Amino acid sequence: MRILVMGGSVFLGRAIAEEALSQGHEVTTFNRGKSGADLPGVRAVHGDREVGADLDRLAEGREWDAVIDVSGRTPRVVLDSVRRLSGHAGHYTFISSISAFPDWPVKTGLDESFPRHECPPDAEAGYGDYGVLKAGCERAVEEHFDGKTLIIDPGLILGPHENVGRLPWWLTRIARGGRVLAPGDPARPIQLIDARDIAAFTVAQAATGGTGRFLTSGIPGNATYGSWLADCVEVTGSGAELVWADDRFLLDQGVEQWTEFPCWLADTPETAGAWTPSSAKAVAAGLTCRPVSETVRDTWAWLRDIPEDRRSFGSAMLSHGIDPEKEARILAAWDARGLPA
Structure with missing residues (x-):
């Protein structure tokens, strides 16, 4: 097949x-050529998808069997891409997010039948937050592409070349050793998926002309928070000691959920469904998920050769990891619980 990947140089796009x-x-691949190096073997076209002339240059004289759009975030921009690429490909896959569903992370058992955020297909970037805009991007593809369409809604994605910084931060912190503050209940089941598994499923669906929508959030309970961090301790060989502090204590200490401790959400009614989405439809269609321990191992094998000061833990807009001084202060407060003043 001839496949056009919108993006294709970082993390999930690279894996696809x-x-x-x-x-x-x-x-x-079509990207600005700024975020990452082009993979050997691809036909790289550099340009900005927000510039109509760049999209026209991409499409001129070219046809593909399928487009896989990994980089769309603003509905109006995706809509313009869809309109300019219609007639140049027969199939369009859009990589969206579980955040497109307003019921996540509150409701349990979320699946493809749940409603999406309300957002028009031509919305600008200021219309709403990330999840709202992703829902608008989905509509841009579904309603305006002249051909078959497929929507992939991933959950929490990990794996080698992760540029979001969640697992890389945990591996880096644990590799330093010592006492590591660990959040919440180590026995709480979580749900993680490797970017390479989403990539394999997505390419297979594109190759067979798959349509509709698939949640790809992994297998419910394929790890616990404790087993995940224990895997990090094992692969780094640091001998770090995980010190588990409960949710209420950490919230009282002002710890930011999801970012200061990546992937941690306090167990509350507002997050009851965080780790329960169903990937059953995707599994029935061929999605397979490797063990989380393999993802941790392979991510460390990639990360450990990168100097620590060059590792990415997110971006200026959203960075991950707790400040070492704050971690030490909270550890001391946890140790001092119940001790006389």
Whole structure:
């Protein structure tokens, strides 16, 4: 097949391009050429998808069997891409997010039948938050692409080349050793998925002309928070001691959920469904998920050769990890619980 990947140089987009190449497909990538190096073997076209002339240059004289759009965030921008690429491909896959569903993370058992955020397909970036805009991007594809469409709604994605900084931060912190503040209940089940598994499923669906919508959030309970961090201790060989502090204590100490401790959400009614979405439809259609321990191992194998000061823990807009001084202060407060003044 001839596949166009919108993005294709970082994390999930890179994994999709790599998977497509490994299956013998002809892969074109379209990105600005700024976020990451182009994979060997792709036909790289550099340009800005927000510039109509760049999209026209991409499409001129070219046709593809499928487009896989990993980089769309603003509905109006995705809509413009969809309109300019219609007639140049027969199938369009959009990589969205579980955040497109307003019932996540509150309601349990979320699946493809749940409603999405309200957002028009031509909305600008200021219309709403990330999840709202992703829902608008989905509509831009579904309602305006002249061909078959497929929507992939991933949950929490980990794996080698992660540029979001969640697992890389935990691995880096644990590799330093010592006493590591660990959040919440170590026995709480969580749900994680490797970018490479989403990539394999997405390319397979694109190759067979799959349509509709799939949640790809992994297998419920495929790890606990405790087993996940224990895997980090094992692969780094640091001998770090995990010191588990309960949710209420950490909230009282002003710890920011999800960011200061990546992937941690306090167990409250507002997060009851955080780790319960169903990927049953995708599994029935061929999604397979490797063990979380393998993801941790492979991510450390990639990360450990990168100097610590060059590792990415997110971006200026959203960075991950707790300040060492704050962690030490909270550890001391946890140790001092119940002691006389």
